[in-house]
Amino acid sequence: MTGMSVWTACYLGGLGIGTLIRAAYGRGLRERGAPDLGSDPLDTALMALSGLGLLAFPLLYAFTSLLSFADYRLPDVAGIAGVVIFAAALILFWRSHADLGENWSPFVTVAGGQRLVTGGVYRRIRHPMYLAHLLWALALPLILWNGVAGWTMLVAVVPLVLRRMPREEAMMLDHFGEDYRAYMARTGRLVPRLPG
Template identity: 35%
Template sequence: MTIPIAGTSAWVLMVIGWYIIRFPFERRAKRKKVAATRRGGAETLRMLVSFSGLGLVPGLYAATGFPALADYQPSIVQFVLGAAVGVLSLTLFRLTHKALGKMWSVSLDLREKHKLITTGIYAKVRHPMYSAFWSLALAQALLLPNWIAGLAGLVGFGTLFFLRVGPEEEMMEAAFGEEYRQYCTRTARIIPGIY
């Protein structure tokens, strides 16, 4: 098996693992009522851009090899790093879902009787789900040996992150007030002790 095939296969397995982790939470979330939301046209556009970068573009590449003109020959070190970052992203993703439980939502929603989660992985960072997605996008860049498909996740998710994190934090502050402000003073956004 060549390194490009191994990398693409690892990316596919990572996406499958991602879906397996998320599926039961998504099913449960549909049964819980939403008390407040910031969904709308802007959020739909952000989600579409992110999905294009993390799903559509790399999925097209994995299935067809398009756009082959942007291919390059990866190293074994790049593949190993990509696989390790992929495992990290799945671990963060699982820990985040486990900590959130019934409070989980795919979008900017607050559930009925929503509680501010500050335990588990949330004791270290405010947005570990975003940390998981950044890790996924980095793993994609390392595993898919194509300048377009590989980097599409960083661009797509980066767009969602930088346009969404502010409104999300405003929504949490409006809902939880001083409790959320205090939580912000003791946690970083996505990388403990850094940012």
């Protein structure tokens, strides 16, 4: 890449905002003490690949020419659409953390004293944070015009979300029982449930 595009600069700014959001809520998690969960190799691999797509490859693309072999061009309207999708992702990412508060954890676990959150963005959908990650991943190929930097996060996030959602829901059903079953009946996984 020669010179940083306005779209790449927008991504870097958004990445900074997303990092600040996660750091603020991650600090609270550290203060409460993160659970010792052992390791799930596939989950760990998909999270690492997502991290490459979220951070490492975009930074390589922005500040070096190492990935220039995979550059492509799109019309500016694609960059505008990508920035709008990315902004929506960041707002949802923040709101999901804010609504969960001390109930947030990056791990598939229910900690002692955790309550079922059904307000805020969770009033309509059960997994708004995963939706935020999917929107973020969809925005990347429109903002970072590179086949590696733009697409790696999407390639990793989709299987990660598809793997985690059913595991989380089974865990929540086990822990919260009928309250969670009733919550599932009135909400959608990633988009609001249609009436009727």
